[in-house]
Amino acid sequence: MHAFARLCRILISLLASSFLLCSPVLAQSSPHDDWISSVVLPGSAVISDASKPTQIVLADGDAKVVQLAARDLATDLERVTGRHAHISSPSAIKSTSLILVGTLGKSPLLDQLVAAGKLDIGNLRGAWESFVVASVTAPMPGVDNAVVIVGSDARGTAFGIYELSQAIGVSPWHWWADVAPEKKAALYMAAGTRRFGPPSVRYRGIFINDEDWGLHVWAANNFEPEHKGIGPKTYAKVFELLLRLKANTLWPAMHAVSPPFNQLAANAALANDYGIVMGSSHAEPMLRNNVGEWKAAPESYNYVSNADGVRAYWEERLRSNGGYENIYTLGMRGIHDSKMQGPKTDIERRQVLETIFSDQRRLLNKYVNPDINQVPQVFCAYKEVLPLYRQGLQVPDDVTIIWPDDNFGYVRSFATAEERKRAGGFGVYYHLSYLGAPLSYLWLSTTPPALIWEEMSKSYDNGARNIWIANVGDLKPAEIGTEFFLQMAWDMQRWPLAQLSTYLRQWAGREFGATQATEIAAIMSEYYQLNYQRKPEHLQWWLPKESPRPSALSPDEITQRLAAFTQLQSRVGKVGKQLRADQQDAFFELVAYPVQASALANLRYFETERGNRAAAINADQQLQTINAHWNGPLAAGKWRGIMAAEPADDQWKSMRISKWQAPATDIVAAAPVAPVAPVAPPTASVVAMEAEQFQHQRANGSMRWELIPGLGRTGAGTMALFPTTAAAIPLAQAASTAPRLDYEFTLDGTDGAGNYQFSAYLIPTQPLSGTVLELAIAIDDGAPQLVQLDVKDGSAEWAQGVLNATRIASTPVGTLAAGKHQLHVYGIRPGIVVDKIVLHQGKLSSGYLGPVSASRN
Incomplete structure (x- = not known):
């Protein structure tokens, strides 16, 4: 029975490998844990162990980028195992642990393995920037197994080499963020063939600016x-x-x-x-x-x-x-x-x-x-x-x-x-x-x-x-x-959307290890949410050449925001104490500094606004201290001069916040930071719900509402329409065919009844076509009515929208009686992303950030 089960697993593995090799699209998206091990597995190839030295073999005629990548792989292996790997040509192969690398048509050795049927490359030949990483049995006399990396072109080969570097534990940011790999005594690659590429986007890059x-x-x-x-x-x-x-x-x-x-x-x-x-x-x-x-x-x-x-x-x-x-x-x-x-x-x-x-x-x-x-x-x-x-x-x-x-x-x-x-x-x-x-x-x-x-x-x-x-x-x-x-x-x-929320955890696990990955990911998730509400560089509510004015936040909202940042700083400190000494520089660069700097920037700004001179000055001094660490002893002085808080000087003043100035007087002592608590909504009668707080939903054959986790100013995410290529649905057909979200709410019999306005708090996306974002709504059994927002790209309204990460689309809904009701939100045109929905009497506070309730407040 065990032998039969093992045979089934082998057959499934072979079928999967065959599919990957024949597939014209991307094939390897999973982490490397399943194919790189520190212990010998059946059929595995030695990457590096103490039994014999590792030799990286490449043809002399291969591209310079392949040679550079091979050199880096040798260094990466030494970073992880402490053992140096030698680089040689095929003519100098010895009976060692072999990593054979090369480009199709540029490496006679690898071309011979393909011709002999020992290396199955599938449809790799002629593909753009693609590669195969394989464990090859008996590639030559005297060698049981070898790791083979073969590229369809020179960049494909280089990508394959660096893929192996990352698989053994070397971060792509090992130099740029001082990420130290975990030391390992030995490295083995599981049997099998793994295909990568071609890329989804042909040219992929950055602009240093x-x-x-x-x-x-x-x-x-x-x-x-x-x-x-x-x-x-x-x-x-x-x-x-x-x-x-x-x-x-x-x-x-x-x-x-x-x-x-x-x-x-x-x-x-x-x-x-x-x-x-x-x-x-x-x-x-x-x-x-x-x-x-x-x-x-x-x-x-x-x-x-x-x-x-x-x-x-x-x-x-x-x-x-x-x-x-x-x-x-x-x-x-x-x-x-x-x-x-x-x-x-x-x-x-x-x-x-x-x-x-x-x-x-x-x-x-x-x-x-x-x-x-x-x-x-x-x-x-x-x-x-x-x-x-x-x-x-x-x-x-x-x-x-x-x-x-x-x-x-x-x-x-x-x-x-x-x-x-x-x-x-x-x-x-x-x-x-x-x-x-x-x-x-x-x-x-x-x-x-x-x-x-x-x-x-x-x-x-x-x-x-x-x-x-x-x-x-x-x-x-x-x-x-x-x-x-x-x-x-x-x-x-x-x-895919279902895996989006795992990105930060996978990133944190790679950079800092599995033990602290979940907490680091949670810290960074909250860091992004808080700073999405208002970026640290946008901590003034007036534009250049305008007269200064206070923020749009209420006193309670300010207290809650500062408390959230303070708690985040505390969590960073606790995690930092759990990490190895050689991880401290990377943790400061990637996690501690961004969190602390944004927290201190908020503390400095809002304590200034509240007139707490001593607290504001203290926050500024702490900010100067961590900046000095960046530009001084961090990584033994490696990054001196790299970090400047905004605004760094008086240039481009028409498009940057003003330099911070301490309050003229210390009105009160530093206010104690209160624990996070729900913020009281505006004084007008309000029913406010996060977009994801619906009770029921209905999809149609061509379009559906989906949650995007991690996006939005509050709550667990936003709701958007997918696929974004779906055709728009006419308003007249919305009630019968449009994807729908249903929200239940209750108005009491005292001041709840009356004339209401509907407002959708939207992420400030641009329309897929035209200039208007739109959806439809209905109350109870009413007919759907259109809700539109002309984005007015480049206007004053647009400017405030991107600074606040919110655009509001509103429409009157008429008189609502006391009792239970249901709000229907219809998706009729892709491109709109809903963060929060509100039914209200009177004017809402534009700065409202806090948690919301599904009942009238």
Whole structure:
């Protein structure tokens, strides 16, 4: 019986492996615990143990990026086991523990294993950036088993090598966040073949931006002063990180403080060695850093009056860099994120841009490839350019159109079904950091992974699959959001909605171990929720050039908010005491500092508002202390200069909060922080319910309401409509066919009856089409009525909405009698995300944050 069961398990395993190898889509999304072990398993291959040395074997003719990754794997093995691994060519193989790595067609040894039937690669050949990790039995005489990593192309091979590094316990952030791996005496890989790739998104990467106050200062004064800023030494570390995260694209730093990337030829050559595809931002066509490289007067960067000069400027870059693997940004904007100079009307701007497209593509024909369809090209419809596209700007069909977000994490545009037929496809440019109006956020990274998931899965489902770029600012401390963004880009199947809430726990387990993973994940989840309510960089309720005014929060809300932050700090302290000494730096960088800094920023601001001078000054001093730790002894001085609290200086004052100033007088002593308690709702008669607090729901055949955990200002999540590609349902059909959420409530007989208004508190998403978000509601047996919100993108209302992470859509519902009632919320158009629903008499407080009750208060 046991033998039969074992045979069944083997057959199931073989069938699963066969499916993975034949599948054209992603195949390995699970953690590595099931295939990496510290004890010998039947049929396992030795990665490293004390019995004999480990040898990493690769062909001399393989790509430089494969050689670099193999070198890193050898170092990673030593980090984990304390034993050095040797790198050699196939001609120098000895009877050792073997890790055979190589690219199809570049490694005769691996090609021979495939030809002999010892290595089954399935449909790997010709795939984009894909790889197989396998345990191969008897790959050669005298070798029982070997670990084999084979890639479809050079980047695929490198990704496979770094996949093994992560599997043995080395974090992708081992250098950038000082994450120390757990030491292990031995490492073995279970029998079997595992296939990875192709990626969900073809080009996946980051944009280093607004680097003036962190990354540049650190590089110029600490890490590589010889280059007076971010140079090849820093970029080498960035390139390695990208490969460890299975990313392949970089838009380099471009502010005036930074040396232009291509000013030093070594940078582009290094990117080529690492297999990184270089691009340039929305404001930098043809790989040109206009801020640092355009030496003529800024007004002469004008295609109407100086087309020959601008064209020659672009041509110079293509002559020097056209032989590398690049993505070319087409079009033209002004110097440093400003509007294009020259044309005066939108019609003229479209005409000039279409001429520019033609001229740029002729240059690409000449210097890059006579077949323009083989040259990766993008057009980023950012800021004032998006309306031009919507007005009819003709973009060549093979060019990828990149949709921007609104700079605050809400994607501004989505392709229609007809647009998705374009050969060039679509992509997304997404902000995890931003310098701009209405208020910047450059300091702490507080975009919830759940929001990244909601926006990027929606974008992917609506055709944005060719390029994703995240603006990560100074990169630190944006590690969590950056990795989640890139994980989604690599494998959209890894984080289905049902698994979204486990991301932080898996991340914490990898970085700090399973024992503390649940608590660290819970801390970071609350960190994101509290800071989603109001970012630390937005802790003033007036915009630049406006008169200062108090926050919109009530005294009770302020007390509750500060209490929540204080409790979070306490939990951080308790966890920190449980971690190993070699984990302390990483814990400070990834968890303790973000939590403490955001807590102290809130304490400083609100105690100032309450007039508690001593408490505010104390919070400011504590903030200065932890910043000094960042920029001083942390990691033996490694990060000196990397961290600057917002605002770091007086630059760009029109788009940043004011510098903090202590209250003039100490009105009262520091108020004791009360325990968290429900906040009293507004004084008007109110029935308020979190969106997920429905009693019943109804789906239809094409659309349904689903909970997005971890997204929203309060509660357990938000409710959104899926799939986001579903067709809208006419209002007349809502009652019979629309997906519905039912909420039960009771009005008492005293002051409960009367005229009511319905308000839906929405996440400030952009519509999938048009300018309006909409749903429908009905009370009891009433007919559905439409509830709409015109987002008025870029308006004052929109600005306050993204700062508060809330837009409110309201409609009158008439007189409600005392007694029991039922509210029906109908989903009629995807794209709307509901956080809270409220029925109320009178005006609601715009600052209301606290828990809500499903009864009248």
